Amino acid sequence: MEYGKTLAAHDTSIPGLTLFDIPVHGDNRGWFKENWQREKMMALGLPDLGPVQNNISFNRNAGTTRGIHAEPWDKFISVATGSVFGAWVDLRAGEGFGRLFTATIDPSTAIFVPKGVGNAFQTLEPDTAYTYLVNDHWTPQAEYTFLNLADETTAVPWPIALDRAEVSEKDRNHPRLDAVTPIAL
Template sequence: MADIAFEKDLSVTETGIEGLKVVELAVHGDSRGWFKENWQRAKMCALGIPDLRVVQNNVSYNDSRGVTRGIHAEPWDKFISVARGSVFGAWVDLREGSATYGKVYTTVLDPSKAIYVPRGVGNSFQALEDGTAYTYLVDAHWSLELKKTYTFVNLADPELDIQWPIPLNLATVSEADLNHPYLKDVVPMAPKRTLVTGCNGQLGRAVRALAEERGVAKDFDFCDIDTFDMSDPDAYVQYDWSLYGTV
């Protein structure tokens, strides 16, 4: 098992991709093993990590060295860490309109190093040890509907030039991950959508006209009282609110 750096100060560093932040964790070790505060909202937010409203915790157990997964950009923010073992991680900005679109960042994560990944930044990793446990907190529940909004890029894309420690031809990779598109063919992840209520009123019509004029109407949904009555509690279930950033 990789050596863990004990007794570091909790700190956050930038990566060159907007919103992607590396978190050095304080791990305390002794003859019994080790302990860490894996997610500490108050301390981490004070250091610049966004206030992740966690609703789900996922764990990926990787049986053998060389298991490789990705590259997946998902429609939620997440906080990734390692409970056992270590991984080589690679992240790619796949956000539509981002100044760093296509930029790659790589680093090794172990129990003493985590990373905050914003929505639309593609995520991938390669297990460097047998029995690696990789865990991540997310701010949206997984659903089949949300999975349809994922964006993918190929692990082996020469334009990305990711230097995998274990060559991909010797790694364990799913058939799906082997067949993701190259960057030149990727459909970038669009920003969160905007829902305009009262779309037939004076303000609603003006917003629609401006969105169409600026070519961003595809990122808007429009409704009026006949399709969404805000006074009716049952009307809210027709929308997946995790898709929206503005109402």
């Protein structure tokens, strides 16, 4: 984790997917960050997220791998402790369908994920807390789109091989890209 970054937004290869540098201030007691600040984020071009729910995924072991899921809402993702290798795949209809972007996310980094972009992560450290704001409430009727973590077309370069990672059976069985119906927005 890098202390003293300036709040900054960086475009990625996927339209709407924006990577953020987050200022983290630390001393002998630990660290502090302003993880989400609506006015500052909007000044950098982030749409008004309007968060309605905050979710945290605690992951005990390095190599825990979750995704690739595209939800019907926007997400603002960060890490409270530890670090993750993140992978995002554009599952929206259009010329970017199947495009991959990856980055390491630690407490000094965050990413805005627009709806329709598949999200996945692999923990790089034990006891990693992955946190995200969403702008709609989860319901059992929510329509997700899934992509297999091992899809050969997107070829995510997982730091820890999937055969050595902790992955749910459900995530192992999601369809390959050629069987995914692009999300119409």
